[in-house]
Amino acid sequence: MSADTLDLEARAHSEHAQELRLWLRLLTCSQLIEKRVRTGLREQFDTTLPRFDLMAQLERHPEGLKMKELSHRLMVTGGNVTGITDQLVGEGLVERTEVDGDRRAFRVRLTPRGHTAFAEMALQHEQWIVQAFEGMSPRDLDQLHKLLGKVKQHQLDINQRLGAAAE
Amino acid sequence: MSADTLDLEARAHSEHAQELRLWLRLLTCSQLIEKRVRTGLREQFDTTLPRFDLMAQLERHPEGLKMKELSHRLMVTGGNVTGITDQLVGEGLVERTEVDGDRRAFRVRLTPRGHTAFAEMALQHEQWIVQAFEGMSPRDLDQLHKLLGKVKQHQLDINQRLGAAAE
DNA sequence: TATTGTTATACTCTATAACTATA
DNA sequence: TATAGTTATAGAGTATAACAATA
Numbered sequence: 001m002s003a004d005t006l007d008l009e010a011r012a013h014s015e016h017a018q019e020l021r022l023w024l025r026l027l028t029c030s031q032l033i034e035k036r037v038r039t040g041l042r043e044q045f046d047t048t049l050p051r052f053d054l055m056a057q058l059e060r061h062p063e064g065l066k067m068k069e070l071s072h073r074l075m076v077t078g079g080n081v082t083g084i085t086d087q088l089v090g091e092g093l094v095e096r097t098e099v100d101g102d103r104r105a106f107r108v109r110l111t112p113r114g115h116t117a118f119a120e121m122a123l124q125h126e127q128w129i130v131q132a133f134e135g136m137s138p139r140d141l142d143q144l145h146k147l148l149g150k151v152k153q154h155q156l157d158i159n160q161r162l163g164a165a166a167e
Numbered sequence: 168m169s170a171d172t173l174d175l176e177a178r179a180h181s182e183h184a185q186e187l188r189l190w191l192r193l194l195t196c197s198q199l200i201e202k203r204v205r206t207g208l209r210e211q212f213d214t215t216l217p218r219f220d221l222m223a224q225l226e227r228h229p230e231g232l233k234m235k236e237l238s239h240r241l242m243v244t245g246g247n248v249t250g251i252t253d254q255l256v257g258e259g260l261v262e263r264t265e266v267d268g269d270r271r272a273f274r275v276r277l278t279p280r281g282h283t284a285f286a287e288m289a290l291q292h293e294q295w296i297v298q299a300f301e302g303m304s305p306r307d308l309d310q311l312h313k314l315l316g317k318v319k320q321h322q323l324d325i326n327q328r329l330g331a332a333a334e
Numbered sequence: 335t336a337t338t339g340t341t342a343t344a345c346t347c348t349a350t351a352a353c354t355a356t357a
Numbered sequence: 358t359a360t361a362g363t364t365a366t367a368g369a370g371t372a373t374a375a376c377a378a379t380a
Contacts (some may be wrong), residue, residue, distance in 0.1 A: 016293050019308065026315055068338065079374095104338040135321050136314075150303055151299075158203075217346085234361070244350080246364075271355065
């Protein structure tokens with residue numbers, strides 16, 4: 001049973017086969033890795049990827065982030081950030097603090113307990129990711145990183161164009 | 168506002184920074200592209216990515232596919248395939264036909280109308296994907312495809328090991 | 335008037351497990 | 358007993374829109 005009978009790559013068959021095959025392969029890779037990360041987070045830490053991502057953002061910003069900033073960084077709409085934040089506050093992993101000079105907003109930041117809990121998860125997460133890319137040379141990793149950098153920048157450019165056009 | 172303040176890449180900061188950054192960049196790329204595809208499918212065709220993927224599989228197999236095969240190829244569990252198939256049957260885009268010699272199973276395949284509808288969507292889908300990678304040289308695309316091929320194969324190997332261990 | 339954040343709602347996708355019918 | 362597929366359920370994740378409070 002060959003690999004190409006098993007997944008989404010079966011989809012490519014047009015004159016722009018190169019781009020299509022690349023996209024489907026990219027999608028398959030990220031789905032395969034993401035699936036293991038989600039399963040691991042659920043089984044070992046009883047949490048989810050969006051919750052992990054939110055905590056990861058806060059860990060990077062000890063001074064805290066406003067809801068709007070979180071929404072932007074996590075690329076989801078505001079209501080969802082409220083929901084996830086409420087959960088984490090309920091578990092004592094995150095807290096809302098006041099913002100001087102703007103009583104509408106507040107900063108969300110990790111509690112000491114949240115910081116500890118995140119460190120533990122991040123360590124395991126790192127192992128999953130290292131495993132996902134093991135067997136590839138540092139040179140391959142670097143090259144892949146650079147090429148994906150071009151792809152990413154192009155998507156951001158497109159989004160900016162679309163965003164500007166919508167205003 | 169620089170790109171790295173805007174997305175998940177903010178997460179990488181350990182001694183295995185190379186792998187982590189690569190993973191977060193890979194994830195960001197696929198999320199950005201996938202988001203546009205999902206939005207486009209919804210806005211222009213009132214459909215979803217899983218539905219599109221199911222039809223794409225059927226388009227590749229005019230003789231039809233069994234539910235179990237679809238489940239395997241789409242990497243989701245059986246109950247979900249039933250649900251999506253039911254929707255598409257309800258809209259006359261797909262049909263269930265009998266399988267000789269096994270009255271438990273049947274083949275799912277595109278109706279003529281489903282075939283036409285898919286062709287239209289696939290054309291637009293192709294344009295989104297071509298746009299997503301425009302600006303990259305054929306050589307870059309090829310290299311990216313090869314590198315991701317290694318990544319993909321490694322994930323499949325891991326899954327096989329895990330699957331074998333679970334039996 | 336615009337912005338920050340919340341609430342309410344609805345829908346899609348997903349996994350799990352119990353179930354039916356057939357092999 | 359095992360397999361193909363369905364049903365039922367629950368939860369995650371998301372977007373949208375209406376809303377309150379503040380700027």
